[in-house]
Amino acid sequence: MNLKDQIVQKIASSDVKIAVIGLGEIGLRLAVAFAAEGLAVTGLDTYDERVEAINAGRNYVRDLATDKIEQLVSSGKLKASSDFSQLANADAIFICVPTPLDAFKKPDMSYIEQACSAIADNMTAGTFICLESTTYPTTTEDFLLPIFKERSQFIHGRDFWLAYSPERVDPGNQQFHTRNTPKVIGALSDEGLEIGMQLYRKIVDHVHPVSSPRVAEMVKIMENTYRLVNISLVNELALLCGKMDIDIWEVIEAAKTKPYGFQPFYPGPGIGGHCIPLDPFYLEHIAKKFDFDLSLIHTAGHINNMMAHRMTIKITSALNRHRKAINGSKILFLGVAYKANINDYRESPALKIMEEVAKKGGELCYHDPLIPTISICGDTKTSAVQLTENLLKTADCVVITTNHDAFDPNFILNNSQLIVDLRNAIDEQSDKVYKL
Numbered sequence: 001m002n003l004k005d006q007i008v009q010k011i012a013s014s015d016v017k018i019a020v021i022g023l024g025e026i027g028l029r030l031a032v033a034f035a036a037e038g039l040a041v042t043g044l045d046t047y048d049e050r051v052e053a054i055n056a057g058r059n060y061v062r063d064l065a066t067d068k069i070e071q072l073v074s075s076g077k078l079k080a081s082s083d084f085s086q087l088a089n090a091d092a093i094f095i096c097v098p099t100p101l102d103a104f105k106k107p108d109m110s111y112i113e114q115a116c117s118a119i120a121d122n123m124t125a126g127t128f129i130c131l132e133s134t135t136y137p138t139t140t141e142d143f144l145l146p147i148f149k150e151r152s153q154f155i156h157g158r159d160f161w162l163a164y165s166p167e168r169v170d171p172g173n174q175q176f177h178t179r180n181t182p183k184v185i186g187a188l189s190d191e192g193l194e195i196g197m198q199l200y201r202k203i204v205d206h207v208h209p210v211s212s213p214r215v216a217e218m219v220k221i222m223e224n225t226y227r228l229v230n231i232s233l234v235n236e237l238a239l240l241c242g243k244m245d246i247d248i249w250e251v252i253e254a255a256k257t258k259p260y261g262f263q264p265f266y267p268g269p270g271i272g273g274h275c276i277p278l279d280p281f282y283l284e285h286i287a288k289k290f291d292f293d294l295s296l297i298h299t300a301g302h303i304n305n306m307m308a309h310r311m312t313i314k315i316t317s318a319l320n321r322h323r324k325a326i327n328g329s330k331i332l333f334l335g336v337a338y339k340a341n342i343n344d345y346r347e348s349p350a351l352k353i354m355e356e357v358a359k360k361g362g363e364l365c366y367h368d369p370l371i372p373t374i375s376i377c378g379d380t381k382t383s384a385v386q387l388t389e390n391l392l393k394t395a396d397c398v399v400i401t402t403n404h405d406a407f408d409p410n411f412i413l414n415n416s417q418l419i420v421d422l423r424n425a426i427d428e429q430s431d432k433v434y435k436l
Contacts, residue, residue: 003125003126003158003159004126004161004191004194004195006126007091007092007126007128007195008194008195008198010091011195011198011199011202012198014037014038014039014202016039016091016092016199017039017040017041017042017089017090017091017092018031018034018035018039018040018041018042018090018091018092018093018094019041019042019043019044019086019087019089019090019092019093019094020034020041020042020043020044020093020094020096021044021045021084021093021094021095021096021097021115021118021119022044022045022095022096022097022098022111022115022133023043023044023045023047023050023051023054023080023096024050024096024098025061025169025171025344026096026132026133026167026169027043027045027094027096027097027132028043028054028060028061028064029061029063029064029169029178030094030096030132030167030178030203031043031078032064032068032069032072032078033178033179033203034202034203035072035077035078036068036072036077036203037202037203038077039077039202040076040077041072041077041078041079042079042080042081042086042089042090043078043079043080043081044080044081044082044083044084044086044087045080045082046082047082048082050080051080051081051082053080054069054073054078054079054080055073055079055080056073057069057070057073057074062171062172062342062343062370063171063172063177063342084118084121084122085122086122087118087119087122087123088122088123088124090123090127091126091127091128092127092128092129092130092195092199093119093123093127093128093129093130094129094130094131094132095112095115095116095119095129095130095131095132095133096132096133096167097111097112097114097115097133098111098133098274099111099112099133099134099135099278099282100278101278101281105281106281106285107135107136107281107282107285109135109139109143111133112131112133112135112139112143112144113143113147116144116147116148116151117147117151119148120147120148120150120151120152121151121152123152123154123160125154125159125160126159126160127159127160127161128160128161128163128192128195128196128199129144129148129160129161129162129163130162130163130164130165130185130196130199131144131162131163131164131165131213132164132165132166132167133167134166134167134220134221134224134274134275134278134279134282135217135220135282136217136221136282136283136285136286137214137215137217137218137221137283137286138214138217138286139164139213139217140162140163140164140186140188140213140214140217141162141188141212141213141214144162145162145188148160148162156188156189157188157189157191157192161187161188161189161191161192161195161196162187162188162192162213163185163186163187163188163192163193163195163196163213163216164185164186164187164213164216164217165183165184165185165186165196165200165216166184166216166217166219166220166223167220168181168182168183168184168223171339171342171344172339172340172341172342178203178204179203179204179205180205181204182204182205182206182207182208183200183204183206183207183208184208184209184210184216184219184220185197185200185207185208185209185210185216186209186210186211186212186213186214186215186216186217187212187213188212188213193209197209220275220279221279221282221283224275224276224279225279225280225283225297225300227265227271227276228271228276228277228279228280228297228300228301228304229296229297229300230263230265231265231266231267231268231271231276231304232271232299232300232301232303232304233265233300234248234252234265234266234267235267235268235270235303235304235307236303237251237267238267238436239310239436242314242435242436247435248267248436249266249424249435252264252266266424267436268307268349268422268423268436269307269308269311269349269350269353269401269422269423269436270304270307270308270311270349270352270353271304271307271338271347271349272337272338272339272345272346272347272348272349272350273338273339273344273346273347274344274346274347277301277304277347278347280294280297280298280300280301281301283297284297284298307349308349308352308353308356309356311349311353311420311422311436312353312356312357312360314420314422314434314436315331315353315357315362315397315399315420316360317434318397318418318420318434319396319397319418321434322396322417322418324396324397325361326357326360326361326362327360327361327362328361328362328363329362329363329396329397330362330363330365330394330395330396330397331357331362331363331364331365331395331396331397331398331399332365332366332367332385332391332392332395332397332398332399333350333353333354333364333365333366333367333399333401334366334367334368334387334398334399334400334401334402334404334407334412335350335366335367335368335400335401335402335403335404335407335423336348336350336351336354336366336368336371336374336401336402337350337368337370337371337402337404338350338402339402340402340403340404340405340423341370341404341405342370343370343371345371345374348401348402349401350366350401350402351374351376353399353401354366354376355376355377358376358377359377364376364382365382365385365391365395366382366384366385367384367385367386367387367391368384368402368404369384369404369406370404371384372384389411389415392411392412392415392416393415393416393417395416395417396417396418397417397418397419397420398412398416398417398418398419398420399419399420399422400412400419400420400421400422400423400425400426401422401423402423403423403424403425407425409425409426409427412425412426413426413428413430413433416432417432418432418434419432419433419434420434421433421434421435421436422435422436423436424436
C-alpha cells in the first residue's frame with residue numbers, strides 16, 4: 001500500500017493524526033472541529049499562554065463552548081504544545097498562522113516561513129500539509145513548495161502533499177459555523193486534493209474543489225476585497241449624504257427593497273479584523289509582479305484608511321457645535337471591537353480614532369464589556385471603565401464605535417450630553433445625536 005492509500009485509509013477509519021500550527025481564533029476552531037469528530041489533534045503555538053490555557057481546558061475564543069474544550073482535552077482528543085518536534089507524529093498538518101503587513105504595508109510572510117521550516121525539519125513521509133492563512137495567490141507553489149524542497153529530503157507528490165484552503169470564519173455569526181460553511185480547497189496534485197477533501201469532509205458538510213492552490217488563494221482575496229470595495233463605497237456615500245442632509249440609513253433601507261441586483265452594505269467608522277483591511281495589500285503585492293495596477297481596489301483601501309481621520313473630524317465638528325474644543329474634552333468611546341459582539345480588536349477603527357483624538361488633546365476613556373484592556377498610542381495600556389449614568393453625564397462626547405447588543409440605546413441617549421453615533425445605534429432623532 002502506497003503512502004497516499006495509507007493516509008486515505010487512516011482518514012476513513014478516523015485514525016489520522018492532526019496537527020494545527022497556530023492556536024489563534026482560526027486555528028483553535030479548526031482543532032476543536034477535528035477533535036470533536038473523534039480525531040487526535042495536537043495544537044502547536046509559540047505562545048505559552050495559549051498552550052497552557054488549552055491544556056487546562058480554558059477557552060479564549062468567544063464563540064467556542066468552554067465545556068466542549070474541557071471535554072476534548074480530558075478525553076485526550078485535543079492537546080496543545082510548543083514542541084514542534086511533535087509534527088513528526090502528524091499525518092495531516094494545517095497552518096493557521098498570522099499574515100500581517102509590515103511597516104511598509106507589504107506582506108509579512110515570516111510566520112508562514114517559520115511554520116513551513118518547522119514542518120520540513122520534523123515531518124515524516126506521507127504527510128498532508130494545508131495552508132489556511134490568508135495570503136496572495138501563488139504562495140503555495142512559489143513560497144511554500146521551495147521551502148520543503150530545500151529543507152526536507154522528501155519529494156512532493158510522492159512523500160508529501162501541499163494544498164491551500166482559505167479559512168471562512170465570521171466571528172459572532174450565529175447562523176454559519178464550521179460545519180455548514182462550504183470549504184474551498186485547491187492542491188498541487190490530484191492525490192493531495194483527494195486527501196484534503198476527505199479530511200475536510202470530516203468537519204464540513206460541503207467541500208468545493210478547485211483546480212489549483214492559486215485559485216483557492218484568489219477566492220479568499222476576492223471574497224474579502226468584494227466586501228472592502230462595497231463597504232468603502234457605502235462609507236464614501238455616507239460622508240456625501242451627511243453634507244447633503246440625506247439620511248444614508250434611510251437610503252439603504254429603501255434601496256434594499258429592490259429584489260434583484262442590490263445587496264445592502266452598511267456604513268461605519270472603518271473596517272477592522274485580520275482579513276478585509278489587509279487583503280488588498282496582499283493582492284497589490286502580487287499584482288505588481290505581473291505589472292498590473294489595481295486602481296479600484298487601491299482606491300477602496302485608501303477610502304477605508306481615511307475613515308478614522310474623517311471620524312475624528314466628525315467628533316471635532318460635533319463638539320464645536322456645542323461650543324467645545326476637542327482639546328481638553330472628556331470623550332467616552334463605547335465599543336472597541338472591530339465588529340459587534342466579539343472580543344477581537346485587531347485593526348479596529350475605534351483604536352485608530354482614539355489615537356487621533358488623543359493626539360488632538362482629547363481625554364479618553366472607553367467601555368467595552370468584551371475587551372477589558374487595549375493598547376493605544378504605541379504600547380500604552382488602557383483599561384475599560386464601567387458604564388454608569390454618571391460616566392455618561394460627565395462625558396463631553398460619547399462616541400459609539402461598536403454597537404454591542406449589551407448597550408442600551410435609551411440609557412445612552414437619556415444620560416449623554418452629546419453623542420456621535422457611528423453605527424446607527426440610536427433610532428430616535430435628537431439634537432444631541434450626530435450620525436455618520
